Amino acid sequence: MKKKILVTILSVAMAAAITTGCGSAATGSAGTDSTSTGGSNKTETGSGSKETTDAGTDADSAKMADSGAAETVSGDLVEGSFKIGIAQFAQHGSLENCREGFLEGLAEEGFVEGKNLEVDYQNAEADMGNANTIAQGFVANKVDLMCAIATPSAQACYNAAMKTDIPTIYTAVTDPVAAELAKEDQMPSGNVTGTSDKLPVEAQLKMIREMLPEAKTIGILYTTSEVNSESSIKEYESLVEKYGFTLETAGVATIADVPSAADTLLAKVDCLNNLTDNTVVSALPTILDKASKKNIPVFGSEIEQVKIGCMASEGIEYIELGKQTGRMAAKVLKGEAKADDMKFETITESSLYLNTKVAENLGITISDDTKGRAVETFTEITAQ
Numbered sequence: 001m002k003k004k005i006l007v008t009i010l011s012v013a014m015a016a017a018i019t020t021g022c023g024s025a026a027t028g029s030a031g032t033d034s035t036s037t038g039g040s041n042k043t044e045t046g047s048g049s050k051e052t053t054d055a056g057t058d059a060d061s062a063k064m065a066d067s068g069a070a071e072t073v074s075g076d077l078v079e080g081s082f083k084i085g086i087a088q089f090a091q092h093g094s095l096e097n098c099r100e101g102f103l104e105g106l107a108e109e110g111f112v113e114g115k116n117l118e119v120d121y122q123n124a125e126a127d128m129g130n131a132n133t134i135a136q137g138f139v140a141n142k143v144d145l146m147c148a149i150a151t152p153s154a155q156a157c158y159n160a161a162m163k164t165d166i167p168t169i170y171t172a173v174t175d176p177v178a179a180e181l182a183k184e185d186q187m188p189s190g191n192v193t194g195t196s197d198k199l200p201v202e203a204q205l206k207m208i209r210e211m212l213p214e215a216k217t218i219g220i221l222y223t224t225s226e227v228n229s230e231s232s233i234k235e236y237e238s239l240v241e242k243y244g245f246t247l248e249t250a251g252v253a254t255i256a257d258v259p260s261a262a263d264t265l266l267a268k269v270d271c272l273n274n275l276t277d278n279t280v281v282s283a284l285p286t287i288l289d290k291a292s293k294k295n296i297p298v299f300g301s302e303i304e305q306v307k308i309g310c311m312a313s314e315g316i317e318y319i320e321l322g323k324q325t326g327r328m329a330a331k332v333l334k335g336e337a338k339a340d341d342m343k344f345e346t347i348t349e350s351s352l353y354l355n356t357k358v359a360e361n362l363g364i365t366i367s368d369d370t371k372g373r374a375v376e377t378f379t380e381i382t383a384q
Contacts, residue, residue, distance in 0.1 A: 078110035082145075082333055083118040085138035087157055089150035090126040090278040093304025094197075097318035098149050098171045098325070105326020111333060126255060126279050128152055128225070135160035145169060145329055148194070150278050151179050151228040158192045167332050167339035170194030171325040172318070174228035174276060176344045186343035193342040195325045197276055199301055200350035201235045203314040204273065205243045207352065208299055210370055211312060212271055217246050219269035221261055221287065223279040224251040232275050258283040262290050272298040274305055284308065297362055306353040307382045311362070316347045351375040 086102070088095050099121070103113060111117045120143065124130035135156040138146050146161065146168045148154035154170035158181060161168055171194050176182035181192050208218065218240065222229035233249060240247045248268045250261040258280060265272065272291055274280065280287070288309040291298045300310030302318060324345060331337040352370070355378040359366050371377065 076110060077112060077116050078334060079116075081116050081118070082111060083120070083141075083143050084145045084147060084329075084333075085134075085141070085143040086119060086121045086147045087131065087134045087138065087149065087153040088121070088123045089131055089153040090282050091123055092278070092281045092284070093307070094276060094281070094302045094318045095149050095172060095278070097304065098322040099147075101319035101322020101324075102147055102149075102171060102326040102329070103322075104319070105323035106330055106333075107326075108323070109327060109330030109334075111330055124153060124156075126282050128156070131156040132160070139164055139166060142166070145333060147171070147325070147329060148173075151175075151226060152278065154181055154192070154194070155179055158190065161191065165191065168192040168194075169325060169329040169332065169339060170344075171322055172197045172276065173344075174198055175231035178227045178231045182344050188340050188342065188344070191338075191340045193339045193344050194328065195321050196344055196346045197302075197316055197318070197321055198346055199232055199235075199276065200314050200316075201232065202239055203350050204299065204301075205236075205239055205245070207312060207314050207370075208271065208273065209243045209245075211364065211366060212297070215245070215270035217248055217269045217271075219248045219250070219265040219272045220275060221250050221252065221258065221265060221272070221280045222275060222277050224253060226277055226279065229275050229277040229280075236273075252279065255279050255283050259286055259290070262287050266290060266294050266296055269296065271296060274298060274300050274310060276301050281305070284310075292361070295362055297358070297364065300353075303351075303353045303376065306355050307378055309355070309358055309381050311355055311358040311364070312366075313353045314350045315353065316350060321347055354378065355381065357381050 086099060088099055106117065113119045120138065122134040124134055131153050139160045143166060146157045146166060148157040148168055148170040149172055151173045154168065154173050157168040168191065170181065170192065173179055173181065173194060173196055175198065176196055177184055181189055183189060220233060220236065222233060236247055248265060250265045252258055252261050272287065274284065284305060285308065288298055297311045300306050300313035300315065302313055302315035306313050328342065328345065332339050352374045353376050354366060354371065354374045356366060357378065357380050
């Protein structure tokens with residue numbers, strides 16, 4: 001790909017020199033099909049962490065596209081043509097990052113959308129019925145592989161492909177064992193494998209205690225039908241006492257239940273702690289608005305939640321998780337490995353993200369030690 005781009009640029013330059021009698025040529029994006037995602041932030045680095053504001057996004061994205069910097073292919077294209085389906089359960093930042101990273105991981109291994117890879121992307125909009133329909137459609141279309149983003153979509157794809165040889169590679173599945181996608185030894189339950197976004201629960205509790213030394217009660221909203229959330233809550237229940245907290249939970253069935261459940265929970269707690277619960281995350285702006293009016297901090301589970309108004313999070317990097325998943329999928333597409341013989345993988349390192357604007361609005365002081373540990377610090381709240 002890069003060689004083709006270089007040849008194109010040189011050809012333009014030679015033609016320009018012959019025509020105009022000078023050695024300069026206009027530069028541009030020579031045949032790249034990279035997509036600008038927008039939302040890139042201007043960053044300043046200091047004291048070991050990045051401090052991020054909402055500025056200059058379009059210009060930065062344009063520079064990336066024009067320079068070819070968005071090209072992710074590191075090797076030759078894999079010979080042949082491939083068709084995959086991407087089933088994403090809901091529309092929110094962490095899952096979008098997973099999808100972006102997944103395609104980048106595939107591209108690094110020689111599978112490039114629009115070249116040798118056809119991608120059918122579908123979003124279930126947090127509806128399990130839609131998730132099942134999407135998975136069944138992929139099976140009917142005989143895709144070479146399904147990528148399932150989030151636990152409900154992973155379960156839907158695995159079940160739909162049960163009687164076929166179509167592999168499912170999942171990502172953003174908190175507890176593959178509880179979701180019956182894997183066994184206790186991390187080996188697959190069938191022709192399905194992928195990556196887990198298991199939350200660093202103890203690190204999160206320790207961080208909340210550091211930031212709120214007087215807090216007594218943590219509240220968690222969760223969807224009763226999401227096994228990933230139930231698994232996380234069990235772990236919180238086993239650890240909250242160690243850090244001097246009690247835990248209040250409120251379950252919802254649909255996104256319509258979130259506002260009233262949030263009101264009930266906010267009347268009982270000193271802070272809210274958000275999981276990677278797809279239904280709840282989809283309603284996070286509503287929760288943040290209600291919590292802000294009561295001067296109650298909300299802690300997130302990953303970077304995108306901190307950008308839009310959670311005060312802090314000990315979480316994982318979802319683009320990297322997606323890349324890791326893409327590399328696993330590439331092995332399957334190349335025939336180097338089989339999904340039913342690959343253990344699911346995890347990212348073991350967590351990262352601290354802070355939003356000092358949220359802390360300022362709530363009148364909360366973040367210690368220099370905590371600021372120094374942050375991988376990235378946001379000084380503004382990004383509207384979603």
